[in-house]
Amino acid sequence: MASDPMGSQLRRILSIFFSLSIILPLSSPSPTMHNNNWAVLVCTSRFWFNYRHMANTLSLYRTVKRLGIPDERIILMLADDMACNARNNYPAQVFNNENHQLNLYGDNVEVDYRGYEVTVENFLRVLTGRHEASVPRSKRLLSDEGSHILLYMTGHGGNEFLKFQDTEELQSHDLADAVKQMKEKNRFKELLIMVDTCQAATLFSQLQSPGVVTIGSSMKGENSYSHHLDPDVGVSVVDRFTFYTLAFFERLDMYSNASLNSLFTSYDPTLLMSTAYYRTDLYERPLNMVPVTNFFGSVMKTIPTDSAYPGFLVAHASEYATISAETETARVVLEDEADHSKTYDQSEKGLQHILDEWLKLLEGKLGVKDPEVLVAYGLGSMVLLLTISTWLSS
Amino acid sequence: MADDTSAAAGTSTETGAGTESNLRTTKPGTKRLFLTVSVLISFLLGAPFLLKSTEIHRSPLPSAAISSLSDHLHSNPPSFPCHFQAIFLSPFKPSDSSLSLSVAERIRAQLSAQSCGNCNFTVSVTVDSGSSCRHEGDAASAACLWECGGGGLVDAIEGRDDQGIDELLLSAVNGRTGGCAGRVYSIFVIEGRDERVVIGKHRHAWMVLKDLDDSTSVVSMIGTVFGDYFMRGGVEKGEYIPVGSDGNVVLSFSLLNSNPSDWIYDWDFQRTGEVLLAPVLEALAPVANITMESQVLYHAPKSSISYWDEKLEAYVVNTRDLPFFVNSNEWHLDTSLSASGRSKVLQFVVYVPSASECPLYIRTPEGEMSKTNAFISPMWGGVAIWNPPGCSMQSQGIHIVRDVLPPQELEKIIEIFIGQLRLLFGLNSNYVEPSPKFKVLASEKGFTNWELDLLYRQHTCFNLLSSLSTLQSLSTLVESLPRMIVMDEIGKQVELSLEAANLAESNISLGINNASALSSIRARALAEDAFFHPSIMSISYSSMEHYFAIYMPFFAPVSLHVLLAAVKEVKRYFAERSKYLTFRASKLKSS
Numbered sequence: 001m002a003s004d005p006m007g008s009q010l011r012r013i014l015s016i017f018f019s020l021s022i023i024l025p026l027s028s029p030s031p032t033m034h035n036n037n038w039a040v041l042v043c044t045s046r047f048w049f050n051y052r053h054m055a056n057t058l059s060l061y062r063t064v065k066r067l068g069i070p071d072e073r074i075i076l077m078l079a080d081d082m083a084c085n086a087r088n089n090y091p092a093q094v095f096n097n098e099n100h101q102l103n104l105y106g107d108n109v110e111v112d113y114r115g116y117e118v119t120v121e122n123f124l125r126v127l128t129g130r131h132e133a134s135v136p137r138s139k140r141l142l143s144d145e146g147s148h149i150l151l152y153m154t155g156h157g158g159n160e161f162l163k164f165q166d167t168e169e170l171q172s173h174d175l176a177d178a179v180k181q182m183k184e185k186n187r188f189k190e191l192l193i194m195v196d197t198c199q200a201a202t203l204f205s206q207l208q209s210p211g212v213v214t215i216g217s218s219m220k221g222e223n224s225y226s227h228h229l230d231p232d233v234g235v236s237v238v239d240r241f242t243f244y245t246l247a248f249f250e251r252l253d254m255y256s257n258a259s260l261n262s263l264f265t266s267y268d269p270t271l272l273m274s275t276a277y278y279r280t281d282l283y284e285r286p287l288n289m290v291p292v293t294n295f296f297g298s299v300m301k302t303i304p305t306d307s308a309y310p311g312f313l314v315a316h317a318s319e320y321a322t323i324s325a326e327t328e329t330a331r332v333v334l335e336d337e338a339d340h341s342k343t344y345d346q347s348e349k350g351l352q353h354i355l356d357e358w359l360k361l362l363e364g365k366l367g368v369k370d371p372e373v374l375v376a377y378g379l380g381s382m383v384l385l386l387t388i389s390t391w392l393s394s
Numbered sequence: 395m396a397d398d399t400s401a402a403a404g405t406s407t408e409t410g411a412g413t414e415s416n417l418r419t420t421k422p423g424t425k426r427l428f429l430t431v432s433v434l435i436s437f438l439l440g441a442p443f444l445l446k447s448t449e450i451h452r453s454p455l456p457s458a459a460i461s462s463l464s465d466h467l468h469s470n471p472p473s474f475p476c477h478f479q480a481i482f483l484s485p486f487k488p489s490d491s492s493l494s495l496s497v498a499e500r501i502r503a504q505l506s507a508q509s510c511g512n513c514n515f516t517v518s519v520t521v522d523s524g525s526s527c528r529h530e531g532d533a534a535s536a537a538c539l540w541e542c543g544g545g546g547l548v549d550a551i552e553g554r555d556d557q558g559i560d561e562l563l564l565s566a567v568n569g570r571t572g573g574c575a576g577r578v579y580s581i582f583v584i585e586g587r588d589e590r591v592v593i594g595k596h597r598h599a600w601m602v603l604k605d606l607d608d609s610t611s612v613v614s615m616i617g618t619v620f621g622d623y624f625m626r627g628g629v630e631k632g633e634y635i636p637v638g639s640d641g642n643v644v645l646s647f648s649l650l651n652s653n654p655s656d657w658i659y660d661w662d663f664q665r666t667g668e669v670l671l672a673p674v675l676e677a678l679a680p681v682a683n684i685t686m687e688s689q690v691l692y693h694a695p696k697s698s699i700s701y702w703d704e705k706l707e708a709y710v711v712n713t714r715d716l717p718f719f720v721n722s723n724e725w726h727l728d729t730s731l732s733a734s735g736r737s738k739v740l741q742f743v744v745y746v747p748s749a750s751e752c753p754l755y756i757r758t759p760e761g762e763m764s765k766t767n768a769f770i771s772p773m774w775g776g777v778a779i780w781n782p783p784g785c786s787m788q789s790q791g792i793h794i795v796r797d798v799l800p801p802q803e804l805e806k807i808i809e810i811f812i813g814q815l816r817l818l819f820g821l822n823s824n825y826v827e828p829s830p831k832f833k834v835l836a837s838e839k840g841f842t843n844w845e846l847d848l849l850y851r852q853h854t855c856f857n858l859l860s861s862l863s864t865l866q867s868l869s870t871l872v873e874s875l876p877r878m879i880v881m882d883e884i885g886k887q888v889e890l891s892l893e894a895a896n897l898a899e900s901n902i903s904l905g906i907n908n909a910s911a912l913s914s915i916r917a918r919a920l921a922e923d924a925f926f927h928p929s930i931m932s933i934s935y936s937s938m939e940h941y942f943a944i945y946m947p948f949f950a951p952v953s954l955h956v957l958l959a960a961v962k963e964v965k966r967y968f969a970e971r972s973k974y975l976t977f978r979a980s981k982l983k984s985s
Contacts, residue, residue, distance in 0.1 A: 033772070035771070035772055035773050035774070036773075036774070046891060065723070068718065068722075069722075070722025070723060071722070072722065072728040073722075103911065108723070121931065124931065125928070125931070128926075129926055130926050130927065130928050130931065131735065131926075131928055131929055132928045133734075133735065133928075135735065136735075137728070137730075137733060137734075137735060138728075140735055142735075144491070144773065177543070184867045185864070185867065185925065197570075247724060247927070254718055267683065294530070298717075298722070299717060300716075300717045300718075300719075300720060300771045300774065301717070301771055301772060302713075302716040302717050302769045302770070302771050303718070303769060303770050303771070303772065303817065304713065304716070304756060304758050304759070304764050304766075304768070304769045305764070305766045305768040305769055305770055305776065305778075305810065305813055305814050305823055306758075306764075306766070306823060307765060307813060307823050307824040308766055308806070308809040308810040308812070308813040308823065308824065309809055309812040309813040309816060309823060309824055309836060310809060310824065353951075355803065
């Protein structure tokens with residue numbers, strides 16, 4: 001061995017290679033690595049007196065956007081009849097507090113399903129992904145097996161149901177079924193369902209898919225109450241559960257790592273006037289180890305690129321050079337052809353050419369630029385000539 | 395009944411006493427019997443028509459075939475036949491008898507986890523050195539054995555550069571292994587003075603070793619080349635499948651001008667990019683149907699913070715801030731025209747920083763400056779930062795610079811993008827070469843043939859398993875809802891998907907990797923189309939209880955009445971008939 005430095009060097013190459021291959025920046029995912037966050041925010045009420053539900057949803061929309069989830073990964077479903085409602089004292093503005101400090105409808109609100117498009121069927125289609133082929137990408141939940149999804153629903157609800165737009169209901173087993181279908185197709189890695197309605201905890205009583213954590217603003221038999229009335233606007237502007245949720249998030253920014261447990265335990269039953277009940281039996285991670293930005297913020301796993309593929313251009317250079325040279329020659333050839341065709345035209349269509357020249361001459365002589373006028377003059381003079389000749393010959 | 399008995403009573407009182415209620419003199423009437431029984435029979439006759447008219451159209455799904463194929467795939471995962479052959483072009487006397495077995499053992503020892511798409515390999519060793527020619531080991535078939543007579547290759551190799559040797563060996567392999575050229579991986583071992591290992595861009599490598607008698611090192615080198623490179627692509631473990639479920643990928647290239655009031659750059663991506671990337675897209679065709687589009691955006695600042703570094707006299711973005719670099723609110727990258735609902739869009743972004751942050755560099759986790767100034771986010775795409783030339787000397791100019799990205803810079807950026815594309819597909823962006831003795835040749839297709847084979851295998855396996863699990867979920871869903879309409883289109887898609895899956899499996903065993911990859915894409919796309927068909931809405935209005943709730947309120951009471959009436963009438967008729975018969979019998983007896 002010692003007498004053969006080359007062989008030992010080769011062996012060293014091997015060992016270096018193996019050790020490096022272990023330390024190399026990881027490109028080693030399992031297919032279930034968390035790589036993006038989605039939010040589906042649904043306001044299931046319409047009409048003026050349900051102002052607070054729209055304010056709830058818009059507040060949460062603003063929060064998740066501020067924490068980094070982009071519009072392309074938010075599906076916002078609103079009836080959207082508050083801001084421009086005839087009864088709105090502050091047109092085009094929606095507030096969630098009577099101090100009117102924050103206009104939720106101010107900038108960049110992208111509503112995906114508005115008005116009468118907010119139906120149970122569309123909601124279930126969004127969740128399960130079964131759309132018609134013509135539905136645009138912005139209206140689809142394009143999550144994959146590495147996505148964490150936040151599903152927030154607010155409106156009027158009851159025991160095992162949620163009322164949609166005063167005409168239909170979403171039942172708890174429909175929701176459970178949709179979540180089961182989503183899990184079968186691996187449309188999410190983890191799902192956080194947050195519901196702010198009366199008897200909210202009953203809505204997820206039938207869920208059985210793993211990877212789902214849910215929190216509702218009240219338990220069976222309890223109501224969820226609004227927080228305060230805005231005397232200017234004339235209706236209640238926010239619900240208690242959402243109000244305290246927003247209060248929790250106002251202290252956070254993109255970089256913070258407060259845990260989901262701290263969020264869930266921050267709700268005080270006396271302040272909420274109901275019990276915020278959460279269900280973690282389907283979720284395997286302990287809640288104090290899950291940062292809220294795993295659901296409410298944006299996570300982008302980034303890996304610095306260690307090198308380009310340098311041989312590519314070298315290998316390609318000869319081909320590329322020939323290709324560009326070819327295109328050059330091709331263009332030159334084309335130009336030659338263009339010249340050719342011009343001379344070709346000139347020789348063949350000599351008559352046309354002569355007439356053109358004659359027209360140009362006339363234009364120059366008569367000082368008339370517009371060929372239409374020239375033609376009119378020509379016709380007029382022809383008619384004159386004809387009349388004169390007929391009169392002469394008669 | 396009272397009438398009959400009273401009418402008959404007159405005639406029967408004379409005959410006997412005590413038997414007048416058991417006798418009747420006239421045949422019992424059949425009108426009522428006929429009426430009730432006919433109503434009952436009409437109900438019974440009409441029941442099949444009712445069932446037929448309320449039948450739900452359900453296209454039959456081949457559930458048995460699906461579950462059998464799924465079980466088959468799970469119990470024996472698709473195994474791709476690969477044949478590794480080591481060809482010694484210099485005289486070689488192995489110290490142990492079976493070199494091929496030790497090589498095979500070495501490769502197997504390195505196999506960590508059974509990931510999808512592994513090779514089912516066979517190893518053979520050939521010593522073809524002019525005077526003698528000896529084969530050893532197992533070959534996939536006799537046609538895959540190296541034909542003897544390649545002794546002249548050693549001389550031909552002398553003095554050529556690596557590209558030339560690669561092409562020469564390619565023609566040799568094509569000529570001498572007959573029909574197996576696409577399935578055989580070869581390594582040529584030559585004795586020589588300067589030791590090196592070069593892995594070519596087709597399916598072969600060559601090694602120049604000084605001492606062929608040191609069989610352990612020879613075995614380990616051959617095993618490395620076969621196991622780590624040809625079989626696993628040089629990555630520890632990596633499986634990204636950034637392909638949309640309809641088999642389409644859209645590569646979206648964007649040039650972002652962070653602050654147009656400083657400078658505005660344009661690029662000629664159309665010409666340069668399309669020329670350079672066309673072979674890459676063609677090579678990846680069995681993996682996905684890839685299309686490209688490009689755009690230039692303005693007013694697209696990043697959303698993370700950079701720090702001024704005195705030593706480098708530049709602005710630096712730490713790795714910690716990279717996840718927040720992409721400013722999704724201002725970067726409107728999602729304006730793809732050609733991406734349909736289920737395609738995957740991969741974003742490749744060139745970021746031109748503003749004058750207040752120029753030049754901008756990225757710091758790697760190890761603390762050094764990134765050589766490429768670029769990063770990727772898996773399943774999303776990649777970002778490369780390009781600093782305009784001379785920006786560190788930029789004073790407060792009043793003129794807005796409007797310029798075009800120089801073609802050489804664009805080509806360099808495209809090199810980085812190719813590296814990122816390789817990372818996104820789970821390979822290494824480039825091979826770390828620990829010494830100049832070990833080299834991997836680069837290909838103008840962006841991927842060498844053996845890397846493409848690895849991708850085809852991985853994707854075929856993933857697509858097959860995914861499509862079978864989708865079909866399985868679909869069939870359980872359809873069975874769990876007996877009243878749900880299953881349209882013909884769904885049935886057809888399921889059938890075609892199964893056909894494509896079977897075709898892919900048979901192609902795998904034949905070793906035709908790109909055809910099997912194409913069939914597997916088709917199988918997955920059709921399975922997903924069937925599963926996500928918009929008519930499958932499992933809302934509970936299509937349940938059995940619903941059906942009963944509609945029809946039972948009418949049919950239950952009516953059928954009860956009809957049945958009872960018929961039964962009563964039949965019983966009564968037979969009772970009366972027996973009475974009449976006993977009367978007739980008694981009359982006969984008396985007369």
